[in-house]
Amino acid sequence: MSTKTEIAKDITILFAGDSGDGIQLAGTQFTNTTALFGNDLSTFPNFPAEIRAPQGTLAGVSGFQLRFSSNDIYTPGDAFDVLVVMNAAALKANIKQLKTGGIIIANTDGFDPKNLSLAKYPADINPLKDNSLEKYKVYEIDVTKLTKECLKESGLGIKEIERTKNMFVLGFILWMFNRSLDNSIKYIEDKFKKNPQVMDANIKTLKAGYHFGDTSETFTTRFQVEKAKLETGEYRNIMGNQAVAIGLIAAAKKSRLNLFFGSYPITPASDILHDLSRNQHFGVKTFQAEDEIAAVGSAIGASFGGALGVTASSGPGVALKGEAIGLALMLELPLVIINIQRGGPSTGLPTKTEQSDLLQALYGRNGEAPVAVIAANTPSDCFNTIFEACRIAVEHMTPVFFLSDGYIANGSEPWKFPTAENLPSIKAVFAQPRNENDEKFMPYKRDEKLVRKWAIPGTKGLEHRVGGIEKEDVSGNISYDPDNHEHMVKTRAKKIENIADYIPLQKIDNGKEKGKLLIVGWGSTYGSIKAAVKEAIEEGYDVSHVHIKYLNPLPKNLGEILYSFEKIIVPEMNNGQLVKVLRDKYLVPATGFNKIKGIPFSAAEIKNKIVEILK
C-alpha cells in the first residue's frame, strides 16, 4: 500500500478526552519529540478544575493544544488542523474550533450510546454516523479494542490495559507526522523502570499505534513539518512555571543569596513549589506554609535574615498577603511575590487564564504602598522576568510583583537557554559590622537611589528595630511626626520611581515609531498581538505593537511613544486595567479591547480589531 507524504508548514493539533484519559501526557510526549525534531512550537493545556470530573461528560473534557511549525510562531493556534477525540464529549466541546477540511481522529469506543448520552447528544444521534461531520476528514479508530487486542497476552488487568490507550494514540500521531518513536520509548522506560510489565505494555501499545498507521489502509497521507529556521543555538522546551523555578534558582546563584520559598498550594502556581522542592541540592529551602499569610510572612522573615525571600500564589492568595506586603515595603526588604493569575474574582475560574490582578498588584494594599511590578510575556520569558524581579528586589530593597498567568504558566515553547556565565550578577549590599566606638548605625540611611542597606541579624553592632509603624527617616525610630510621615511616603514612592533609571527603555516590538494605531499589551497577550500585528503590517496596515514588561515603574520613554500615535488600543484579558493606568498617567485617549472568557485572545480576534479600526 502506498502512503504519500504531504509537506505542511504549520499544524495545530488538539488532543482531547476525559481528564483521566492521559491526554496531557500524550500531548506532552508528542511535544517533546516535536521539539527535539526542531520545529518551533507553542502549547496550551486546558483542563477542568475537578481532578476527576464525571467520566464522559462535557465538564470532564481535558485538552492539550499544540501548534508546531517550520516558521516562527507566537501562539498555540486559533483553530485546529487535527482534532484527536477520545470520546463524544471531547468532540462536542471542541468541534467548533476545527478548521473546515480538518482531520478528526475519533476513538469509536468513546461514541457508544452511554458516552453519546453523557455528551448530551439526542437519542439515536451519533455524529460519526449522521453526516454532520461532512466538512471534515473523519478517521474512526477503535482504540480501546485495538489496545485490548494488543495486550491480551500481557497478563495485565483490563483497567491497566485501558490505561495505555493514550500510548496507542501517541504512536499513531507520531506515525502521522513522520516522527520517531525513540524519545517516547525512552520516556516510558524511565517512567516505568520499576515495573517492567507495565513498561513493556506501554511500549507495545505505542508501537501498535504506530504500525496501525502503516498497515491499516485507511490512512493514505502522512505529514511532514520541516525544521523551523530559528536563531541558531541550543534549545530546550520549557513551560512558564518551570522557567520561574529555574529563574529563581539562577537569581539566587547570581546574587550569592540563599533562596527561601514560602508558599501555600494554589492553582495554577503550585508547580513552582513542586519544581523548587525537587531542587534542594541547589540549597533551596522550600516551606509549605499553613496558609497564604504564613507563606508571605515566612518569606519576609527569611529576607530579614538575609535570604532571597520569595512567595508565590494566585489572585485569591495574593489578596490574603496584602497586609504583609505592606510590611515588607515599610521594612524596605527584598521580597518577590509571584502571582500566577487566574480567572477572578473570589475563587473565580481556577484553571482558566485571566490578567485581572494588575490593579491588585499596583494598588491592592492599604495606605500609600507602591511596589515594583513586572510581567512575563511568554513561557520562556518567565525566566528573564523572574530574574529581573529578583534583581530589582535585591538591588532596590523592595517588594516586587512578578505577574504571569495560567496560559503561559502551563504553556510551553522552545527556549534558547542561557549559560550560567552569561547571566548578569545581582548585587546585594549588606551593612558592615561596627565597633563600639563607631557612630550609631542608622538603618534607614539611603544611597543615591534612596535604597537602604540590608542589615542582617548576626552582624556585630547593627542591632536595630524595624517594624510596620511609620519610621523616622535615617534613624528608623518610631515617628508620628506629620512632616516626617509625608516625607517618608514621598520617599518610598520616589524610591520606586527611581527604578526607572535602572530598567531598559521601552522598545517598539513591531512597526513604526509613529503612526495611526498603536497596540499596547502586557503579559501573556504577547503572542496573539505579535502574530496579529505582523500579519496586519504585511497587509499594509499602519499599526505598531508595544509590549510593556515593566509595569511599575513604567519605562521613562513610554509617554513619548504613546504620544506618537493617533489611536491606542489596549487588548487585555480583563475588563480594562492597564488602559486605566495609561489614561491616568499619560492622559492619552487609549481604549480597551477586552476578552474575559478565561481563554486567551486568538490572533484573528486582534487582527480583526486592527482592521476594523484602520479600514
Add this chain to the structure above:
Amino acid sequence: MSETIEKLLTAKDFETDQDVRWCPGCGDYSILKQVQKVVPELGIKRENIVFVSGIGCSSRFPYYMETFGMHSIHGRATTIASGLKAARPELSVWIVTGDGDALSIGGNHLIHILRKNFNVNILLFNNQIYGLTKGQYSPSSEEGKITKSSPLGSIDHPFNPVALCLGADATFVARTMDRDPNHLRDVLKRANEHKGTSMVEIYQNCNVFNDGAFFIYTDKETKPAETLFLEQGKPLIFGAGKNKGIKLDGFKPVVVDLNENTSANELWIHDETDRVKAGLLSRFFDNPKKENHLPRPFGIFYTENRYCHEEAMAEQVKSAIAKSGEGDLNKLLKGGNTWTIS
C-alpha cells in the same frame, strides 16, 4: 551558642534609647526587666538575638531590647520568626505576643508553629483583655466579662492557652506570671534551653483595662492557696504552710490535707515528660470563685524532645546535595532534552 563572649554583658546592655511607652504600672515593665536580666546570662552574642512581635501592647517589646528586632503585623510574628529561623538556624529567636495576637488573629499560626517545632521561644503575655484598642474582651477573657464590646457580659467561652498548646503537640509548655520575677526568670531560662518551640504563657496585669485579673494568684494573701508551683520530680503541694497536696484517684485529681495520715509520698509526683499528666494539669483551670476548685498550676507542664523544623530542613538540603551533588546551574538551565539549530 557556646561562642565566647568578648565582654560580659549586663541587663543595661539590653536597654535601648527609646522611651518605654507602656502605661505606668503595666505588668509588661516587670517582664521586660526580667528578660533583660536573663538574656545576658544565656551566653548568646547580642547580635545573634532577634525579638519578633506582632501587634498589641506586648508587641512593643522589641523596641526596648537592644538586639535585632521586628515589630511586625497582627498575629503574624510566628510566621516571620519561622522564615527567619529556617533561613538562619543559628540565631536565637524570641516571639513576643499577647492573648489577642496569638490566640485570636494569629491562632492558626500559633498551632502550626507548635506542630512544626521551630526552635524559638514564644512569650505570650496574657492579660485577658484587648489593651491597645482600649478594652474589649479577648479570647482568654472569662465568660460574662463586661467590657466596652460586651456591656451585657461576654458570651464567648475562653481558650485555655496551655491546653490549646498541648493539643497542638507543643514540645514545651509553661506558665508563669509578671509578679513573680524569680519564677519568671527560671522559666525563661528553661524555655531558652529547650530545643524546639518553647511556649511560655505569662499572666500579666493590665492595670488600666483589666486590673487585678490575676491578683488571686499574685497577692500574698491568696497566692499560697490558689497557686500550685510545679517542680520536676516533686509532689504537688500547695497552700499556706504547704498543708495541701494533690492526689490522683484514677484520672481524677483530688485535693488532700497533709497531716499525719497522708504523707507526701502518696501525692501526684510531677513529671514534665508525661503527656497524659500534663493534659490533666492543663485542666486545673477552674474559675477560682467556684467552690472546691483546684489551684492554678505554674511552671513547666510538659516538655519533650522532637526534631526541629529548621534542622530537618537543613538536613534535607544536605542529603539532597550528598545524593545529587551540589546543584549545577548550567545543567539545570539545559534540562533533559536539547536540540541544536545550526
